[in-house]
Amino acid sequence: MTEEIVHIDEKSFTFSDAVVAVGGIDTSYCYQCGKCATGCPVAYEMDLTPTQLIHAIQLGLKDLVYNSKTMWLCAACQTCSTRCPQDVDIAEVLDTVKILMQRDKKKPQLPNVLKFNKRFMGNLKWFGRLYELGMIAMLKLSTRKFTQDMGMGMKMLKKRKFSIWPRFKGGWAVRKILRRVKKQEKA
Amino acid sequence: MKYAYYPGCSLHSTGQEFDKSLLAVCEKLGVELVELEKWVCCGSTAAHNLSKVAATALPMANLALMPKMGLDEVVVPCAECFSKLKIAQHNCKTDKKLKRDVVEAIHKDCNDDAKVIHPLSIFAEEPLISRIPALVEKNLSGLKVVCYYGCLLTRPPKITQFDIAEYPETMDNVLRATGITTLDWDHKTICCGASFALSKPDIVVNLSHKIIEDAKEVGADAIAVACPMCHANLDTRQDDMEKEYGVHPQMPVLYFTQLMGYSFGMTPEELLLDKHLTDVSSLIEKANAPVEEEASPEEEEATSFQFDGHH
Numbered sequence: 215m216t217e218e219i220v221h222i223d224e225k226s227f228t229f230s231d232a233v234v235a236v237g238g239i240d241t242s243y244c245y246q247c248g249k250c251a252t253g254c255p256v257a258y259e260m261d262l263t264p265t266q267l268i269h270a271i272q273l274g275l276k277d278l279v280y281n282s283k284t285m286w287l288c289a290a291c292q293t294c295s296t297r298c299p300q301d302v303d304i305a306e307v308l309d310t311v312k313i314l315m316q317r318d319k320k321k322p323q324l325p326n327v328l329k330f331n332k333r334f335m336g337n338l339k340w341f342g343r344l345y346e347l348g349m350i351a352m353l354k355l356s357t358r359k360f361t362q363d364m365g366m367g368m369k370m371l372k373k374r375k376f377s378i379w380p381r382f383k384g385g386w387a388v389r390k391i392l393r394r395v396k397k398q399e400k401a
Numbered sequence: 402m403k404y405a406y407y408p409g410c411s412l413h414s415t416g417q418e419f420d421k422s423l424l425a426v427c428e429k430l431g432v433e434l435v436e437l438e439k440w441v442c443c444g445s446t447a448a449h450n451l452s453k454v455a456a457t458a459l460p461m462a463n464l465a466l467m468p469k470m471g472l473d474e475v476v477v478p479c480a481e482c483f484s485k486l487k488i489a490q491h492n493c494k495t496d497k498k499l500k501r502d503v504v505e506a507i508h509k510d511c512n513d514d515a516k517v518i519h520p521l522s523i524f525a526e527e528p529l530i531s532r533i534p535a536l537v538e539k540n541l542s543g544l545k546v547v548c549y550y551g552c553l554l555t556r557p558p559k560i561t562q563f564d565i566a567e568y569p570e571t572m573d574n575v576l577r578a579t580g581i582t583t584l585d586w587d588h589k590t591i592c593c594g595a596s597f598a599l600s601k602p603d604i605v606v607n608l609s610h611k612i613i614e615d616a617k618e619v620g621a622d623a624i625a626v627a628c629p630m631c632h633a634n635l636d637t638r639q640d641d642m643e644k645e646y647g648v649h650p651q652m653p654v655l656y657f658t659q660l661m662g663y664s665f666g667m668t669p670e671e672l673l674l675d676k677h678l679t680d681v682s683s684l685i686e687k688a689n690a691p692v693e694e695e696a697s698p699e700e701e702e703a704t705s706f707q708f709d710g711h712h
Contacts, residue, residue, distance in 0.1 A: 237453065238496060255592040255608055289604070290446065291592035292556035296566055303557075312450050327450075330600035334447035335455075342441040344410035353599060363602060366637050366678070373676050375415045384441035391462055394506040395455045 226274030233271060237310030243300040244268045250294030250304050260284045264294050264304050271307070285311045286324035329356050339392060342384025347376050404518070405467050405475040406434035409482035409629075410442050416479070416629030418673040422658035423478050423520060425672070429536055429665050430529050434476055437466045443485040446596035446630075453492075457499060458506040460489035464517075465509035474516040476523070478658075480628035481595070484553035484561060486517045491560045519554060519563060521627055521657070525571045533578040538666030541688055542580045546660065547621040548572040549612065551631040552592050566590070572627060572657050579664035583625075588615045595630035602641070609634045610642045613650045623653040623684050625660055632656060637678045653681040663688065 230241050244265075251263035262270065262282045270278045285308040294304040315322065322328045330353060337349040350367070354360050370376060412420035427434055440463050448456035464486065467475060477483040493500040493513040504511055523529055550569050558566040567590060573583040593612055594605035613635060616624050626632045636654040643649040659672045674681050 238499075255594070256604060259604065287601075287604075289552075289592050289594055289596050289608075290449070291552040291595075293552070293592065296556045296558060309449050309453075313452065316451070324601070327597075327600045331447040331450045334445070335451060338442050338444075338459075343413065344442050344445070346410075346414050350599065363599075366640065369640075369678055370415070370637065373678065375417075375676060377414050384439055387439070387462065388441050388459070390508075391458050391506050392455055394508075395452055395458060395502075398454060398502050398505065399452065 220273050220275065222273060229274045229276045229279070230271050232314060233307060233310050236313055237306050239303050239307050239310065241268050241271050241302060241307060244272065244298075244302050245300065247299060249297050249299065253293040253297050255291060255293065256287045256289050259287050264288075264308070267311075268302070268304065268307065271311075279311060280315055280318070280320045281323065283323040284308070286322050286327045326357050326359075329353065335392070338385070339389045340385050341380050341382060342386070342388045343381070345377075345380035347378065348380055402431060402523075403433040403435065403472065404523075405470055405472040406436045407440055407463060407475050407477045407482060407486070408436065409477070409479040410445070411479055411481075411629035411633075415633055416656075418659060418676050419478055419629055419632070419656045422656055422662045422667075422672045425667060426658045426661045426665065427520070429662075430524070430532055432523065432529070435470065435472065437463060437470070437475070439466060443482045443489075445481050445485065449485075454499065454502045454506060456485070457489040457492050458503045460486045461493060461503050461511055461513070462507040462509070464490070464512040464515045465507055467512055467515050468510075473514070474518055476518050476520050478520050478627070479630075480519070480551055480553040481630055483517065483519050484556075487560050490515070490517065519627070521554070521571045521575060522563065524575045524661075530574070530578055533575070533661075534580075537579050537664050539664050539688070540580060541660070541664045542582060543690060544660075544684070544688055545582050545584055545620055545622050546576060546625050547584050547586045547616045547619060547623075548576065548589065548657070549593075549616075549624050549626050549631060549635070550590050551595070551626065551628045552590065554627060555590055572625060576625060576657060576660060579661055581660060581664065584619045584621055586615050586619045586621070588612045593631050593634040595628075595634060598630065598634060602638070605634050606638050606641045606645055609638050610646060610650070613639070613642070613652045616652060617650065621652075622687055623655055623660075623681075625655055625657045627657055639679050651679065651683070653677070653679055653684045655681065655684075 234240050246265050248265045251265040262284045267284045288308045292305050333352045444456045444459040490513045493511050554563050555566040555569050564571045576583050594608040597604045639650050662672045
């Protein structure tokens with residue numbers, strides 16, 4: 215964590231207010247007990263623990279939050295939200311920060327996680343149901359990690375775990391839904 | 402018994418063993434599953450990172466297909482889909498603005514009263530739980546299995562309302578009804594890293610390895626799962642675990658429906674047991690070995706931890 219004096223004024227709350235407005239979660243209930251950090255299976259990889267990240271949101275330290283890896287490392291396992299004695303849905307807060315970052319056009323510390331999410335949704339717009347091989351190919355093209363998981367992928371292909379060809383079932387429906395959602399968000 | 406059925410993307414692809422074995426087991430038990438017509442993806446691990454409305458609209462678009470079929474209960478075997486459908490319903494019920502946006506996005510009514518059920522819940526309750534023992538054709542009491550529930554069946558409990566969040570027993574009860582011995586262990590609900598399967602596999606290898614290590618430590622012959630993502634991580638990453646930690650875990654990972662089907666006398670081919678990357682032949686050998694009568698009923702009782710308190 216940084217060691218510097220934090221000045222708190224009225225503006226400090228605009229960030230936590232944005233989290234309430236977009237995600238519907240009020241972080242002010244958190245009193246930093248640390249239970250979320252203790253149970254988090256991925257905390258060992260994080261720069262700020264979930265507890266510290268929530269504290270930073272309370273203090274309005276937007277840059278500190280946006281430059282953190284923490285929300286991009288969240289596996290969405292919901293352990294923190296389940297165990298929070300104050301009923302703060304921490305996992306939802308982390309999702310909200312990711313959504314806010316994209317609205318503010320901020321680059322994530324772990325770009326591959328965002329790329330995966332975007333390729334996933336892009337795939338749905340075409341096929342309606344996830345066409346796994348297609349998504350993996352697109353992900354490889356954008357992350358340039360061609361050799362990663364090659365052996366496993368080949369084994370899975372040999373066992374015919376994937377369907378080789380896509381089926382176009384409901385791509386149109388998903389595309390329409392996502393287009394309407396985008397329109398709402400712009401309004 | 403007739404339910405709508407939402408298989409989800411994985412069960413038509415990498416998790417096809419789950420789909421096939423579930424349908425076979427349901428047929429034996431007299432449960433009819435009618436697949437939703439024109440279902441689409443629930444948004445899974447991606448949508449909730451990008452937009453709350455999209456992450457709610459995709460599940461609700463699927464539930465909106467049900468009234469036309471005249472069914473108000475839907476069986477959802479994939480834990481990820483199960484959780485996404487339940488969360489979407491909950492969010493629509495508690496957030497009026499979100500509900501309005503969702504209705505506008507899907508151009509259909511919000512079916513937030515539909516009952517979303519995991520197959521384990523039907524199997525574990527009457528009348529099906531009592532039908533199970535009569536269907537057993539193969540004695541699998543020699544098999545020791547740990548049940549892995551993963552994250553999303555039980556969490557967050559106020560939404561999923563599935564068993565006790567920190568120490569569920571539903572899958573254990575279903576498998577015990579077939580005669581299989583299930584063991585107590587620590588990793589029933591500890592995350593395997595599912596959503597990072599492709600974007601950050603090092604996390605998956607680490608977390609899944611801990612789960613398999615614990616299963617080995619308590620002496621399990623196999624891990625039973627109820628989620629295609631848990632299955633993919635635990636089954637397909639064992640070669641990577643060997644590279645990282647030096648020893649190949651050689652731990653068979655099966656869907657609970659495959660174990661049920663096997664005890665009902667179905668063949669490994671019918672249950673697609675050969676689709677798994679980690680070899681299950683050791684398990685089949687053990688299942689077919691003559692059962693030694695060593696464990697007395699009292700001993701078995703002592704190993705099955707009874708969790709009767711509420712959290």
